Amino acid sequence: MNNAAYLTVNAGENWHEFVLWCISQNYGGIENLSLIPGYVGTCPIQNIGAYGVEVKDTITKVETLDIETGKLVQFSNKDCNFGYRNSIFKNEVKGKYIITSVSFKLTKIHHKLNSSYGAIETELSLKQISKPSLKDISDAVISIRKSKLPDPKEIGNSGSFFKNPIISSSQYLKLQKEYARIPGYKISDIEVKIPAGWLIERAGFKGKRYGEFGVHDKQALVLVNYGNASGKEIYQLAQKIRETIIKKFEITLEIEVNIIK
Numbered sequence: 001m002n003n004a005a006y007l008t009v010n011a012g013e014n015w016h017e018f019v020l021w022c023i024s025q026n027y028g029g030i031e032n033l034s035l036i037p038g039y040v041g042t043c044p045i046q047n048i049g050a051y052g053v054e055v056k057d058t059i060t061k062v063e064t065l066d067i068e069t070g071k072l073v074q075f076s077n078k079d080c081n082f083g084y085r086n087s088i089f090k091n092e093v094k095g096k097y098i099i100t101s102v103s104f105k106l107t108k109i110h111h112k113l114n115s116s117y118g119a120i121e122t123e124l125s126l127k128q129i130s131k132p133s134l135k136d137i138s139d140a141v142i143s144i145r146k147s148k149l150p151d152p153k154e155i156g157n158s159g160s161f162f163k164n165p166i167i168s169s170s171q172y173l174k175l176q177k178e179y180a181r182i183p184g185y186k187i188s189d190i191e192v193k194i195p196a197g198w199l200i201e202r203a204g205f206k207g208k209r210y211g212e213f214g215v216h217d218k219q220a221l222v223l224v225n226y227g228n229a230s231g232k233e234i235y236q237l238a239q240k241i242r243e244t245i246i247k248k249f250e251i252t253l254e255i256e257v258n259i260i261k
């Protein structure tokens with residue numbers, strides 16, 4: 001039996017509801033991306049990712065409307081030029097196309113489950129699940145996210161404010177001499193990805209509140225607006241964090257969110 005499920009989903013569908021629907025149909029591939037806020041149409045823009053999975057690995061095609069010509073234009077997976085929290089829609093063609101639908105290739109039977117992420121493993125073992133289903137993974141992700149990330153309906157935030165920086169292996173070895181417990185994930189023979197949240201926490205920002213804004217107390221990668229802070233104040237805090245991280249670790253943090261000037 002064919003293992004592939006091909007789906008084309010309109011841009012205005014809610015992302016998390018789509019993920020849950022796929023799980024109910026036993027379609028695998030995006031269960032680790034449960035509970036990411038937003039719509040299906042925006043998932044390719046920053047190639048949403050979480051817990052070891054990126055949406056780019058399931059996208060086959062993105063259909064768009066060219067704002068200038070009014071014509072429909074299709075982007076293949078390759079055309080999208082996907083990267084880590086990145087795509088052509090954030091760069092070369094930013095603002096030029098309206099995404100109308102996204103096509104996915106998911107699995108029907110032989111799912112490639114990704115439960116290797118530390119927190120997912122812990123969550124599954126707490127529940128004594130050794131052979132997880134798609135729903136088990138999704139439930140674990142939902143539970144981890146609810147425990148660590150503030151709900152934007154309660155505390156204003158835009159999720160991870162910075163990307164996890166990628167540094168050279170030699171710089172990583174140098175940092176390890178000073179910070180023996182610095183976490184790093186080898187992504188090639190010469191590069192290591194560092195959790196930005198760890199750097200921000202080590203720089204002393206985790207849980208810091210400055211009046212109406214601050215750094216979340218459970219996840220240092222998330223900047224929060226407790227009510228009446230302005231975008232400028234949040235941006236200034238981001239810049240302060242970036243400067244501190246450069247001074248302390250010689251690492252430049254790249255901002256993940258869109259800054260509207």
Ligand SMILES: Cc1cc2nc3c(=O)[nH]c(=O)nc-3n(C[C@H](O)[C@H](O)[C@H](O)COP(=O)(O)OP(=O)(O)OC[C@H]3O[C@@H](n4cnc5c(N)ncnc54)[C@H](O)[C@@H]3O)c2cc1C
Pocket residue numbers: 011036037038039040041042043045046047048049050097098099100149150151152157158159160258
């Ligand atoms: C609490 C929280 C947790 C998050 N966790 C994650 C995470 O784990 N991983 C992750 O990758 N992201 C995460 N994010 C970021 C966010 O969920 C994603 O970037 C998501 O794709 C944004 O979807 P949206 O529909 O809300 O887009 P918006 O933020 O509304 O829009 C994003 C950009 O896309 C443009 N746009 C919107 N619709 C279209 C369209 N149809 N065609 C063309 N352009 C369009 C907008 O103008 C804007 O520039 C998180 C955000 C929050 C608040």
